[in-house]
Amino acid sequence: MSEKISVLITEEEVERRIKEIGAKISRDYAGKELHLICVLKGGVFFTCELAKRITVPVSLDFMSVSSYGDDTKSSGVVRIVKDLDQPLEGKDVMIVEDIIDSGRTLSYLIKVLKGRNPDSLRLCTLLDKPDRRVKEVKVDYCCFEIPDEFVVGYGLDYAQKYRNLPFIGVVESR
Numbered sequence: 001m002s003e004k005i006s007v008l009i010t011e012e013e014v015e016r017r018i019k020e021i022g023a024k025i026s027r028d029y030a031g032k033e034l035h036l037i038c039v040l041k042g043g044v045f046f047t048c049e050l051a052k053r054i055t056v057p058v059s060l061d062f063m064s065v066s067s068y069g070d071d072t073k074s075s076g077v078v079r080i081v082k083d084l085d086q087p088l089e090g091k092d093v094m095i096v097e098d099i100i101d102s103g104r105t106l107s108y109l110i111k112v113l114k115g116r117n118p119d120s121l122r123l124c125t126l127l128d129k130p131d132r133r134v135k136e137v138k139v140d141y142c143c144f145e146i147p148d149e150f151v152v153g154y155g156l157d158y159a160q161k162y163r164n165l166p167f168i169g170v171v172e173s174r
């Protein structure tokens with residue numbers, strides 16, 4: 001069956017909010033450097049846009065953790081598919097994610113990365129779906145809280161499709 005996608009958050013709203021969050025992060029980290037961890041694949045579009053809006057010196061690393069596969073439900077088992085290239089010791093680190101849903105991915109990732117002794121570790125997410133939380137996660141920066149709908153676009157996929165949509169949409173029929 002083909003999917004119908006309706007717009008939940010427009011491209012303009014997403015861009016405006018990323019600018020705001022980028023400005024807030026720049027103020028909060030004034031005088032410091034920030035090491036961004038992009039969580040692949042979903043976090044890639046948000047990380048690029050956010051990084052451009054941060055005015056303190058930024059370095060980037062990438063990690064791939066997967067729990068959904070091609071399904072719309074988490075398998076509950078989080079797997080590291082690609083690890084970071086660089087150590088975190090002595091760095092101010094920010095994890096950048098597209099969405100916190102059940103919280104399983106991020107609670108796992110935070111535990112793993114804390115064990116690598118960064119100076120600080122915070123979390124920035126484009127979307128937060130608090131109604132679906134199974135594992136508690138402290139979200140430091142969030143662009144939008146959304147209702148319990150399966151969303152796509154801006155990095156988020158449905159069976160690997162729609163990551164490239166420039167807005168956040170809801171999959172209506174699947």
Ligand SMILES: O=P(O)(O)OC[C@H]1O[C@H](OP(=O)(O)OP(=O)(O)O)[C@H](O)[C@@H]1O
Pocket residue numbers: 039040041042043065066067068069074097098099100101102103104105106157
């Ligand atoms: O809070 P949770 O219920 O754990 O869900 C959130 C995670 O699930 C998705 O990733 P996915 O595992 O689908 O991999 P992807 O980023 O490569 O699409 C999304 O990008 C988050 O990383």
Ligand code: HPA
Pocket residue numbers: 068099101149150151152156157158
């Ligand atoms: O709503 C969602 N959409 C796409 N991927 C996801 N991974 C967790 N929740 C979602």
Ligand SMILES: [Mg+2]
Pocket residue numbers: 042068156157
């Ligand atoms: Mg996904």
